[in-house]
Amino acid sequence: MPCVLLFCLGNCFYKLNFVGFKNSSLNIMRVYHRPVMVQEVIKSINFESLEVIVDCTLGSGGHSKAILEYAKSIGKKIKILAIDLDYEGIEIAEKRLNDNLNSIVIKQGNFSNISKIVKESGINKVEAVLFDLGVSSLHLEKAVRGFSFRQDSTLDMRFDKNQINSATNVINEESEEKLKNIIREFGEEPKANAIARSIVRNRPIISTLKLADIIVRAKKSYKHKTKHPATQTFQAIRMYVNNELNNISLGIKEAINLLKKSGKIIIISYHSIEDRLVKKILFEESRDCICPINILECVCDHSPTLKLSFRKVLKPSLEEIRLNRRSRSAKLRVAEKI
Ligand SMILES: C[S@@+](CC[C@H](N)C(=O)[O-])C[C@H]1O[C@@H](n2cnc3c(N)ncnc32)[C@H](O)[C@@H]1O
Incomplete structure (x- = not known):
């Protein structure tokens, strides 16, 4: 029976990491969200100059864990400030990151308040910010969260259950x-x-x-x-x-302000509405002029704050899509603060 269950969940794009938390308040069999495009995220970060990275969407901690493990493997000491709206995800991430708790500070909050959260954590500037947008596998899998049209539950869909x-x-x-x-x-x-x-x-x-x-x-x-x-x-x-588009817009703009020169902003989105917004902000922030196209002479006085690391999006490899179907719609954009 456990094998059948493992197989089914594997096909449902989740990493199989059963931990059997009998004493957990979550009272669920726990399966971690499988992080997407981890290699590409790691390659985008300049570890040489990295001291602090903000993971704006901790989820169950997959990206944070991979980043910490990579830093350790190259002998680099870094600090992660990780944010998420969802207490349940945070509780899972804390267990998963148990061995790394001296390198990570976890805050429940909205990434639209990233500046305030960073300031309250005693951090001045950061060298990288990661956003892995949208919903986590945990939300879709746990019927009671009311996100899924495949399982019956009360309609809910709040990331933050205090909302x-x-x-x-x-x-x-x-x-x-x-x-x-x-x-x-x-x-x-x-x-x-x-x-x-x-x-x-x-x-x-x-x-x-x-x-x-x-x-x-x-x-x-x-x-x-x-x-x-x-x-x-x-x-x-x-x-x-969840007011997602407003939060994304505010979060990205604040993150750009926080970044040190040469710092990286790394954003993974999963559908065209999110990606259009991300692209619009990053492209605008990388242009000299953001006047409407019909204005002949520039009046905006805009100076670019970013340089796009590449113009087109990065997409997951076929191998990753084969192993994790959820990754198939992922689009990664990266830009550098100038
Ligand atoms: C795709 S999941 C991130 C998964 C994570 N990278 C991992 O490896 O487990 C997106 C997460 O963003 C969180 N989230 C969505 N909107 C947020 C916001 N405005 N502020 C903070 N967290 C948010 C969700 O609760 C969810 O846990």
Whole structure:
């Protein structure tokens, strides 16, 4: 039986690291989120001049652990300040990083407040900042977190469980017009109209599977081949609940300010809406002029703060995609502070 379970989870793109925390408050069998593009992240960091790196999305600590292990292997002492909104992820990461706790400081918080968190931690400047955006495997796997359209639970989707508004509030309280806009803007869902109408008609909707079923029925004539029909709507609601785009925008801009000269900002995104925003900010910050295209003479007085390490995105290798399906949509962008 354990072998069958291991095999299934392996296919579900998770690293198999069973720890059996019987005394944990999480009370779940724990499977770590498998970090994406680890080699590429490590190559992007200039370890020679690295003293402090901020991991803005600690998750279950995969990237932080790999960075610390690499630094140790080359005899370099570094410090990681790691941030995450999610207490459950932090609890798992603390266990996973148990051997490295003198090299890492972990803070529960929002990366949109990175400057404040860095300052409160007594750090002045940092040489690298990592963002591995979006949702972790732990969120999708643990039904009770209410992120997944494959398992039944109360609709929730909050990264930070102290936050008041959850997916249940959004789905049951927002107007049809607002829901349509959310689903269109954050999910790029062509059937946003029909889905929003159907949600409003079928309220109250408390469970993930009920919402998924309503979406499937609203999209009945829509041909879907590769994705579950609820994928985009669930993504949209999650992004809205967690204010993801605003946080990304604020977090990246603050991170750029914090970086030392020659410091690196490294960002992994997983879908086009995230990546467009990341690309826009990095490209703008690397240009001399950010005036609208129809203005003939520059009036913006903008000076670039970044140099892009490469113009195109890096993508995971076929081998990584084969081993970890979740990595298939990953896009890595790196820029250097000038
Ligand atoms: C893809 S996971 C990171 C996985 C991690 N790199 C690892 O190796 O385990 C993204 C993480 O970002 C966190 N997160 C999302 N938005 C955040 C925000 N605004 N501030 C801090 N953490 C955030 C989520 O809770 C989640 O744990």
